[in-house]
Structures are given as C-alpha cells and as structure tokens.
Amino acid sequence: MEHKSWAPAAEERPLTGRETELALLRAGLDATAAGQGRCLVLTGPFGLGKRRLLEATAREAAARGINAAGTRVAELAPRTALGPLFAALSDGPLPVIDPREAEELAALPAQPAGWGRLITHLGTLITRRAARSGLLLTIDGTQWADPLTLAALTDLVHRLADAPVLWLLAHTDVPRERSAREAFTRFAEEAAHVIPLAPLDGPATRQLAGQLLGGTPDPAADQLLATTAGNPFLLTKLIRLLHTEGRIHTENGTTRIRGRELPEGCAQAIAPLWHGLSQKTYDVLRTGSLLGDAFSLRHAAALADTTTMALAAAAQEAVDAGLLADTGPLLAFRAPLVRQALYTTLLGPVRQALHAEVARTYRAEGRRGTEVTTHAVLGSDTENTEPAAHLLQPQTPAPDPAPAARDTARRLLRRLRAYEPVAATPVTTAVHLLTETGDAPQAAALAREALAQARWETPTGARAARELAVLTLHTGHAADLAGHLERALREAAPQRSLRAQVYALQALCAALRPGGRQEADRTARCALQLGAVLGDRTVVALADAALSLTARDTGDLACSAHRAHEAVTAHTHHDSTEDGTGELLRLWLASALTSYGHPLEAADVLREVHDRPGRPGPAPALHLVKAQQEWACGRLTQAAHQAQLGLQAAAGTGTSPLEGALSALLSLIATLRDDPGEAAGVLVRVTPAETGPPGLLGSLAAFAGAVHLDAQGHSGAAVAHLRHLYDTPAEHLPFLTADPLVLPHLVRMARRAGADRQAAEMTAAAQQLARRNPGVPAVTGAALHAQGLQTGDPAALGRAVRVLRGSSHPLALASALEDAGAAALRAGRQRDAAARLTEAQRIYMTSGAVQGRNRIQRRLGSPPAPGTTPGTTPGTVKTAAVRGPGEPPRPPDGPAPQQTEAGGPGEGWSNLTPSELRVVRLVADGLTNRQVASRLSLSTHTIDSHLRHSFAKLGISRRVELARHVLANTPSGRTPSRIAK
DSSP: OOOOOSOOOGGGSOOOSOHHHHHHHHHHHHHHHTTOOEEEEEEESTTSSHHHHHHHHHHHHHHTTOEEEEEEOOTTSOOOTTHHHHHHHTOSSSOSSOHHHHHHHHTGGGSTTHHHHHHHHHHHHHHHHHHHHOEEEEEEOGGGOOHHHHHHHHHHHHHTTTSSEEEEEEEEOOOOOHHHHHHHHHHHHHHOEEEEOOOOOHHHHHHHHHHHHTSEEOHHHHHHHGGGTTOHHHHHHHHHHHHHTTOEEEETTEEEEOOSSOOTTHHHHTGGGTTTOOHHHHHHHHHHHHHOSEEOHHHHHHHTTSOHHHHHHHHHHHHHTTSEEEOSSSEEESOHHHHHHHHHTSOHHHHHHHHHHHHHHHHHTTOOTHHHHHHHHHTOBTTBOHHHHHHHGGGOSSOOOHHHHHHHHHHHHHHHHHHOSSOSHHHHHHHHHHHHTTOHHHHHHHHHHHHHHOOOSSHHHHHHHHHHHHHHHHTTOHHHHHHHHHHHHHHHTTOHHHHHHHHHHHHHHHHHSTTOHHHHHHHHHHHHHHHHHHTOHHHHHHHHHHHHHHHHHTTOHHHHHHHHHHHHHHHHHHOSSOSSHHHHHHHHHHHHHHHHTOHHHHHHHHHHHHHOTTSOOOHHHHHHHHHHHHHHTTOHHHHHHHHHHHHHHHTTTTOHHHHHHHHHHHHHHHHHTTOHHHHHHHHTTSOGGGGSSOSHHHHHHHHHHHHHHHHTTOHHHHHHHTHHHHHOGGGGHHHHTTOTTHHHHHHHHHHHTTOHHHHHHHHHHHHHHHHHSTTOHHHHHHHHHHHHHHHTOHHHHHHHHHHHTTTTOHHHHHHHHHHHHHHHHHTTOHHHHHHHHHHHHHHHHHHTOHHHHHHHHHHHOTTTOTTOOTTSOTTOOOHHHHOOTTOOOOOTTSOOOOBOTTSSBOHHHHTSOHHHHHHHHHHHTTOOHHHHHHHHTOOHHHHHHHHHHHHHHHTOOSHHHHHHHHHHTSGGGOOOOOOOO
8 A cells, every 4th residue: 555645845736726816926927027017916715825826926936037025914913004014125135125224214104294205215216126127025914914004005006007016915804993904995996906816616626635645535535625615724734634643545546534523633723714703703603613504693693692683793704704604594604624623612511502402492493304303412411311302202293204214314414424423422312312202213214324324444433333333233233234344344454453343243243143153253252362452341341242142052051141241341340431332231141141040130230221321221122131031030011011112112113123022022921911812913013034033033933923823722833833943953042041931832832733753852952951051940940841741750840840949930930830730630649739730820820921820720620629719719729728738827818928939938038129139149159248249230338238128128137147048048058059150
C-alpha cells in the first residue's frame, strides 16, 4: 500500500478553481506593465483563498520584474491612523518610504492643508518608485483598516491612474461598525474594481482534495469532504486533522478516509471562521447547529427564551460573515462541517435538554415524523424515557407497512447521523422508543439500516458497530450479522484490538447458528487468547459467552454456567459503562443457570438486567428468558405474562426466532392449563420453518406442536412431528437439557405411539447427558424419570422423585411424582400412590397446571371415590387417606402445610426469598460474605442484609445453625453444588 503525506507545501500547489480570478489579476499586471494604474479588491468570506491569490500575484509580478510590497492588517493590531498604508509603502527591498519618514507623514493630516500635502507627497514618491519597473502594492485585511487609510487609498488611486501602480487588496466579510462598513463601501464604489470570491464548485473541490490527499478521493471520502462546501480553508484543515489521526489511506491512486466522524479538535481548528463575531451571534450559530442544517430564527429565539427581533442583528451578522445563508423562510449553514463542529462545542447535558425542548416545541406545533422523532431521541434521558415516549406516542397509531417503514427508518437515520455520525446510542434509544410506542417495524428497519452502515475503521466507529451488533443479537438476528462481520474483519484487519472484537462476535454468531459449534469454539478460543494478550476484557467476556454456548451445545451444563458466569464477571470488572453487552451476557447467564437447575439464582441475575440504570432492556429476549425462569419455578401464570410481553415487544420486528419461541412457550402453557383451543391458536403464529431446524429455539417450537398433538390423542403424529429430534438427538442437546420435563415426555410420547426405538433412543440420550452432568439434579432426575418410564421400574421413578426434590423445578417433580404414583397404584401400594399423587396434584394446582390436576383426579376417580369427602373439589383425595406418615389431620378444605425442599414442614425456611436462599446456600457451602458478594456480583452490604433477614426468619444467630437448616432442607444432606469450574 502506498502512503503519502497529507499535502505539498502551499507555494508548490497550483491555485485550484480560481482561473477566473487569476485571469483578472493577470490583466491588472498587464495594465501595470502598460503604465496604467488600477486598484483590485478581492472580497469574500474567511477561508476562500484571498491571501493565496495575493501571494500568487506577487510571485508573478516578481517574475515579470515588477516590484512588490505589501502588508497584512491584523484584527488586534493597534489602530494607528494610516498605519496599513504606511506599512505597505515601507515593505519590500525598495520601500517607498522608510519608517522614520512614515512617522513624520502620519502627523500631516492634523495640520492645516496637511491632507493635500500628504497625498501629493505620497503620490510623488510612489510614482518615482513605480517609474523604474512598475509597482504592486498589496494590503491583506482591509476589513480592519482605519477610515483614513481607505480615504488615502481612494485619493491615491485616482491620482496615480496613469502611473504603473497596481493596488491589490484583500477584504474579508466580517462584522464591523456601521462607519467602517460605509467607509469601505465608498472606497470600493469610487476607486476599486471588486473581485468577489465564491466557494469552489464540486469539480474544483475534488481537484483540490486530490492535491492535498495525494490521490483521488473515493465516493465515501467525497461525501465527508463535501461538508466543507468548497471552502479551501475548511478543506485543508479537515484533511490535516484526518492525516494526524492516521485516517487517510491511499492505494493505487485512490484515497480512502477511515470513519465518518469528525476528527478531534475540529471545532478549535476552524474557530477563526467565527472569531470577531459577537457573543450573541456565536450563540445563534450554536443554537442553530442543534436545530439542523437549516433552521427558523423563530425557533432559535424560542430556545434562547428571547424574541425573534432580538436576534435579527446577530443573524444578519452571521450572514454577512458568510457562515449562514438567507434561503427565504430559513437560515442555512453554508458548510455542514461548520454546523457539526459548532454542535460539538455544546455540552452534552445542554444538547440533551435543548433537543428535548425542540421536540416539545415541534410536537406542540403539530409536526410529525422523523423531525420530531430525531429530537425526541437525542433529548431522551436514558434513565427515564417516558417523556420522550409520550411525545412520540400519538404520532403512529398504526405501524407503517414494511417498505414504508424502511424508507422512514432511512430518513430518521440520516437525521440522527447529522448530529451523531457514528454513535450507536441514538440508534438504540430510537429502537427502544419506537418499539415502546408501537412502531416496531420502523424500529427493526432502523436497527438493520444502522448495522448496514456501521464501520469498523476507527476505534470510535468500532465501539458503535459493536453496540449495534449486540443490539442485533438481542433481537435474535444472529444470522444477519454474518455478512456484516465478514466486512468488519476486512476493515479492522490492520488493528489487532478491533480484529479481536470481530472474532469474539463471529464466535457468538457461530455458536447461535445450528451446526456452528466447532467454528464457534475455534474462533472463540482465538479471540480469548488475543483478548488476554491485549488486556481487552470485553473481548474476553464475549469469547467466554461463546464458549458457554458451545458447552451447552455439547450438553455440558456445568461448563456452560461457569463460562457464562466468567463472561459476566470479566465484563463487570472491565467497564462500568453499558453498551448492551452486559445485558446480553446476563441474559445468557440467567438462561444457563435455569437449565443448570438454579432458577432462583437466575431470577437475581434477571433482576439486575431489569433494574440496571442508564439503558432500556432488550425486551423480547429478556421476556423470553424471564418466561423460561418462571416456568422452571412452576409459575405458569407469570411465565405466560412474560411470554405475552415478549410477543408484544417483538411484534412486527421480524424477530421470528424469538417470536416463534415465545409463541411455542405460550402454547405449552396453554396445554398444561388444559386449554387446547388456546394452544392451537398460539401455534398458528409459529411458521413451518421454525419447527424444523436444530437448536434451542427451533426445537422448542417443534416440541410445542408435538405436545399439543399428543394432548389431543395423536401420539403417532406427535412423534412424526419430532422426527428430526428423535433421529438425531445429538444435534438438539441445548433443547434436551433446557428443561427436565423434556426427555421424560419424549419417552412418554414415543411409548404411547408404540415407537419403541425412539423411546429407547431418548432414554439412552438422557442417561448419556446424566453422565456428562454429574451432580446436576435436573439432568439426573430427568434421566431416572425417562428410565423409569421406559422400563416401568418403580424404583427408578422413586429415585427420580428424590433427586428432583433438589432441582428447584416443581413441574418436573410433579410429573415424576405422578408417574411414581401411577406405578405404585399398579403395584397395589394404595397409600404410597395416594401420597405421591396428592403431592403432585397440589403442585399442579399451585402452578396452574390444570391438565395435570385433572389427570390425577381421573386417576383417583371422580365423582368422589372412596377416600374423598363430600363438599371437597371433585376428584380430590380425602385428607385422612392421603396424609403422609406423621402428618397431622387437617380440615377438609384447609390448605396443605407448607413444605421444605425435603418434603417436611418448615415454615421459616419456606419464607426465605429467592435472593436469601441463594445467599444462605453459598454460605452453607463454606463461602465468606466477601466471596459470596464476588460470586453473585453484589455488594457485601447486600449480602449482610440478606443474612440478617434469613437469620431472623429461621430464628438462629450462627452460621453453624444455618448450615444445619440447609442440610435439613436439602435431599440426602447435600448442599447445592457449586458452579463447576
């Protein structure tokens, strides 16, 4: 690759786009050579190249043998009368006057008839000097010249009209007092030929950019350079800053600029453009920068809490300075770069507050669409988005159709990028607000469009692109990331830190893609190694998350949970700011913990996601994992509520994998509630494509359909519906280990359908997973349950019950209890059967699983059979007949006594909250308060609080007593296993 310096020296560069002006200046030199006097004035806004034209003319005059002298008038120079004129005449190798003589001449205007004597004397001296070879006299900055200088120039130009003298002046349009403006206007009208300078046109701008860059800019570079609006000063400064940041790359004559954001220090570098403006004019410009490239003075006045008339003079001053253009109803920035630079000078909280005010003003005026949305998003407080959502709520009563949504999203993204060229936060905030206000299609289109435009060419751009990639993962569109990440890897190739981030995201995408486990494992380990070398804990966290998913693909729940925990820990310790990565990692950790048999710990993790300040939660994915956790805890009503919320959040966003999974979960809940009509209605939302592919979400959708068929008595059709799962269980391990109800029910359906081979396959798969996950009650219990169903072994079912009591999964326990009770009935053990069936029935009733309750009632006989009491619910078992050994009688309609996890009474233990249970289990496992705090990513103060409350509820005061309670309430005296390392 060929790299070139940012620009040749100024004197080596030809003047570009100034052919007309150069021709007029050469004509002036021709007139001088012919013995004629002339005065030319170059006028225009700052930065258009007036000084370079003066310098070029002076060089050409020297080449022609014409003497040249000149001066530059500074804004802050002392305003001495005739100072600029005398400075020009004192310059050069052959000055017209010397400094001592200038002091004497400066006193003449104060004397009687002194002005005429001064002009006569200067005219004589200049004529004498010009007679030798002609004379070029230049003054740069006549906008700062005093009135006497302009008056003297007027008289001298007329007096020397027949002398070979060329006066060449440069005048920049800047605000001056009225007398100064009038003095220059009289001079220009009476004595000078004005040559106005305009910005360079498109081809000239491109040509100059090519000279400065050392290559032809590509289209993307053209777009950035066009923001200078043909101002050579802006163009030169921008390219210099870009080169300083190493963002200019030339290869084979074509130049590419990395990133779209402004370089650091841009506003300071171009500040000479607004030097000399009044404070009020500067404020108008900054306020206008927030309103957009074109704005109404009325809105600027409203933001400034003043009247339009009070800002009229300031607006005129900005127009006179060439910074704004009068377009009729609006004022427009001549150069978008100036607006963007001025916008960055506003403090962040000021920008946010003003954007919110603009959104309210526009909304009150009845404006709609992307204009209001842009300011509402940029003015949104991420800790409280309700005001912004309220502004947008009435705008979109019905979501746009998909094509219209895409067009609207593109317009919105263009507006957002006018303020934040690369940042992802405005996009993620807009996606959240649009989803919240019912415009999910536009939200989804905006996320996709932003990702398509994201670039990994600079660290700033890469951070934004990573945040957008995480947003895409939140919505379940990992497949959409593949092409983006391939391009990202090409863009990030020269920078190891960016390449490591891309590797980590590629590993996640591969892990979420069916059949991508090996690629994910290989890429994740590469990213993990590179992240460790670079000290990038975010890369390490993402790589650990990918390895957690690959471990789940192999059915290793302990490793999956451990890796997910490591990912959350690495990210938490690395970065206190939140870009969505931490939320995603916590969701995966909660899902892993739920599958691992720790739904209470998962609830705490989900609470952290829900309550984390500063950013909205990833609604569809969050609700899916919360529904999974509620299901595992046996709370079907809460699980259905979360699934419904997830569907509402995902509606119309195109997040089909998540929508399918949420619908499938609702169908399963409806089936357990004995509502086949609702189950069938929900399944309509699951498209056929979602019932086939391997992986957790696809298998869940297929399983829900099969369970519905089985509940309707179509077991053969149910098994056929799951043919891919029965034939290749190794491809569906994430689903088979996701819930301890799955494998036993697969065996049960296969046996009902007479599919003995499939039943045996599922039983073998369950046993293999149990061997792979020793000490995980959910997996071990599911394997024993499947074995008992397959072999009809009551002992295996009994062991399944004992193991599942420690799994924190009530519905799995109830299912095992029901099957064990049925086996006991077949063996003639009536009392044992009644106890187990009654306990299962109680769990079903508590969970809302009406189907299971009704099924047990039918087993026990309904209407009331022997052992029931008239007046109780039909099908329930009489208290005296079903109470366990040592259990006291209770009133017929009274509630069952509360039970501990071991099945015995334990009021204090049952009153512990999930968070308190999580803490006391770890303390009983031997961890200190500090270690528990580190493990749970909580403060030691919170751990102390949980322990105090637990001690009070249990009526104890020592850790030893706490350990005894944990042992007494855990099967076989085991404390829950730690997450395997």
